[in-house]
Amino acid sequence: MVRNKAPDIPQDSLAAARQRRHAETLLVTQRDFIRGMALKLCGNHADADDLLQDVTVKILRNHTVLPTPGQERPWLAAVVHNSFIDRVRRAAARKESARDELDTVAGAAAVVTAPAEPWWHGLSSDDVHTQVAQLSVELRSAFELFTFEGKSYIEIAAQLQISKATVGTRILRARQRLRELLEARRPLEERHE
Numbered sequence: 001m002v003r004n005k006a007p008d009i010p011q012d013s014l015a016a017a018r019q020r021r022h023a024e025t026l027l028v029t030q031r032d033f034i035r036g037m038a039l040k041l042c043g044n045h046a047d048a049d050d051l052l053q054d055v056t057v058k059i060l061r062n063h064t065v066l067p068t069p070g071q072e073r074p075w076l077a078a079v080v081h082n083s084f085i086d087r088v089r090r091a092a093a094r095k096e097s098a099r100d101e102l103d104t105v106a107g108a109a110a111v112v113t114a115p116a117e118p119w120w121h122g123l124s125s126d127d128v129h130t131q132v133a134q135l136s137v138e139l140r141s142a143f144e145l146f147t148f149e150g151k152s153y154i155e156i157a158a159q160l161q162i163s164k165a166t167v168g169t170r171i172l173r174a175r176q177r178l179r180e181l182l183e184a185r186r187p188l189e190e191r192h193e
Contacts, residue, residue: 019063
């Protein structure tokens, strides 16, 4: 009588199969933990489900690298967190790529439709200083300290003995008034564009 001999299965294959079953068991038993963490990171169910899918695929593909017993949750937390960071970076890269493409298209359109030179390019620094001199003393002093001397709001507040909020208000009003004064110098045919 001839016995059927069972095929020899390499030990590596058996170990890999055990590790894959261990990974699958880990994913099933810790699914709620993984999903909860994904939901906290993503803030919505759709993105959390996508992140859960990414984590599942990552763990099943790399089932040979699993945590030691008792370290499952910290290890899973790291995998979920790293996968979330990867998704955020990919999304940012896609946005940057789209923005670059829009800038290229907008730049090409601007070359075709842009006027020769904006009107303010014809202003000299003397023109600007002349208009700054027309500001009230309160507005001019705060504006000059900030714009021309590069002082911070806190330094200006100390020097003028006023509050930091007042410094901000004066600089804002000075900018608005300066814009009005400079706009009055704009050629009539270019106004109201």
